[in-house]
Amino acid sequence: MIWNYGNVYRMIRKSKGISQNNICNGNLERSTLSKFESKNRVPSFDTMQYLLEQVNVSFDEFEYICNEYNNSERQAILVDFYSLVSNAQRSKIDTLIKRCELYLKNNNDYKINEINHILHIFIELNEINKLNVSDISVKLATIVWDRISLIDTWTYDDMRTINFIFYFLPLETIKAIVPKMLRSLEKYNTLKEISILRLSILTNFSTIFLENAMYTECKNILDYAHSFAENAKRYDYLGIIMVRKSICEQKSAEVTKWLEFLSMASEEDIVTELKKEIDRHLVGYSSKYDFKTM
Structure with a gap:
């Protein structure tokens, strides 16, 4: 520097x-x-x-x-963390954890420490059913939530952080805060990143509905998110949205079509995560619709 x-x-x-x-x-x-x-x-x-x-x-x-035409390591960690689409991106998460822990050895930084907590939670979410997380992960998420819940006005960064701990909040709390978050995000409409955060919030919200077998509510939120994904040209999010909509509608052929779409886009980590959701929620998914990833 x-x-x-x-x-x-x-x-x-x-x-x-x-x-x-x-x-x-x-x-x-x-x-x-x-x-x-x-x-x-x-x-x-x-x-x-x-x-x-x-x-x-x-x-x-x-x-x-x-910084001699480079991001600082702190900024690089933040950029890579917020670019994560899914907790299924295990290799990226493992690398980020190592970078966070190395950075924290020489720096007292609450934000990087908070990110480190969230990344450890991500690993567990990827390995077990989202509805049965451990007390350790709940405790880590609570540390984050206790800080943010006391803030009267959430900043853009606060909302991004809340988005990463959705799964550990009670369903009724989520229903209450998501509309507030979306309204708050309107204040940041001139930021180019806003569309991605909105998409991330909506897709995470749909995950919670899906895992609670609230398929109508899940499909409604995905219908709302669809146009945002198209306008942002984020085809990774579009694939997630379309697979989940097809699960809610119990359309096996459509599920396979959109899994193939994501596979062709080299989004194998996302495909792997979505297949877990398919196993849990798509009744009688026939192997004739399955495919080999590229």
């Missing part, structure tokens, strides 16, 4: 051919900018925001450049 932020900013400014006078333009004392660039005096948030706007660089990109 390059900690001399002033030097990095000067490098960006000069590479764009922008003078200090152009940056300040009567809105900022030139001495303030000079001190920042030469002596690394970190300005206030408002001033830093102004400076970055003048060179058209976001805070995230500035951090990325300061």
Whole structure:
């Protein structure tokens, strides 16, 4: 990490051919900018925001450049964690756990520690029936929920975290908080990631209905999620949605069609997880509809 932020900013400014006078333009004392660039005096948030706007660089990109054009390990863990589609992605989860534990050896970081808790829960969810999790996993999830439940206004990150511990909340609690979460997400509509989080919440909600054999409710939420998956062009989520809808409708041929779709897209971990759901909920699924994964 390059900690001399002033030097990095000067490098960006000069590479764009922008003078200090152009940056300040009567809105900022030139001495303030000079001190920042030469002596690394970190300005206030408002001033830093102004400076970055003048060179058209976001805070995230500035951090990325300061880290020599790489994500920091913390940011890389966050990116990889939130990119997980399913608890069935075991190899990715195992790797993330190792990275979290290595990072936590040298850093006291509540968020990475929280992610580590959730990843351990994911492993158990992948190995046993979602409705029969251990006391250890419930305890880990409760640690996370106890913190978030006390917050009056959930941030985008809080809602992402809640989404990962859905399975450990009472069904009535979930029914109450999901509409609130979806309304809250509307505040973040300009964030490009919002569509994926909404899809993830809806598909997780459908899982809970499915595992409680509430097939009508499950299909209703999947019908609602369908258009979001298509608009976002997230065909992994679309495949999950269509397999589960077909399970709810007891349509074996449609189940196989969409499993093949996911297999052709190399989503084998998702196929494996969905087959477990099929075994539990699709009555008389005939082997004639089954297929060999690619």
